[in-house]
Amino acid sequence: MNPSKLHNAIAAVCPINGASAENESDKKTWFFYAEKSATPEQISAAQSVIDNVDLSILDDVKFITKNTAYDRIELTYGKEKLNQVFDILDNLDRVNRRRYDDAQDIDCSNFLVISMLQSIGINPEDILY
Numbered sequence: 807m808n809p810s811k812l813h814n815a816i817a818a819v820c821p822i823n824g825a826s827a828e829n830e831s832d833k834k835t836w837f838f839y840a841e842k843s844a845t846p847e848q849i850s851a852a853q854s855v856i857d858n859v860d861l862s863i864l865d866d867v868k869f870i871t872k873n874t875a876y877d878r879i880e881l882t883y884g885k886e887k888l889n890q891v892f893d894i895l896d897n898l899d900r901v902n903r904r905r906y907d908d909a910q911d912i913d914c915s916n917f918l919v920i921s922m923l924q925s926i927g928i929n930p931e932d933i934l935y
Contacts, residue, residue, distance in 0.1 A: 808866045811915075812836065815859060820844050820852035830864045833857070869911035870934065878933045890926045 813825040821841040828835035836856045840849050880888045895906060902918075912919055914934035923930045 808864055811867065812856075812859070812864060816852045816855050819855060820848035822852065827864060831861065833861075868914040868934075870914060871911050872909075875912050875933055879928060882932050883928055887926060887928060891922070891928075894922055894926070 809825065809827055812827055813822070816822055816825050816838045820838070821844050823839040823841055825838040826836070833856055838852050838856070840852065844852075876888060876891070879891060895903070898906060912934070919934070920930045923933060
């Protein structure tokens with residue numbers, strides 16, 4: 807179980823102090839603690855995340871090493887696609903570039919990584935497994 811995924815999904819729509827899932831298979835035991843600054847709309851959106859999210863959000867995060875991802879891209883799609891990946895990484899803004907450089911591994915469910923791969927015609931399922 808990976809409760810940080812639930813926390814991150816809720817925090818994306820509402821400022822929160824935390825989230826919990828006492829029983830991962832029973833959404834009635836899932837809670838979030840909105841910050842005082844949260845608007846009623848944000849609180850509603852956070853509750854909607856809980857109500858509508860797939861239970862798999864609590865699955866453990868699966869990671870692969872950067873080198874494994876690079877090897878899979880090159881072997882499956884060729885050196886040209888790998889170079890496209892490097893071009894995208896080279897053009898990241900400073901904050902995202904630092905975040906990427908500091909990461910030891912790649913989260914296989916990371917939306918930004920999936921979107922980047924799709925944007926250059928790579929099926930993420932071919933790489934992130």
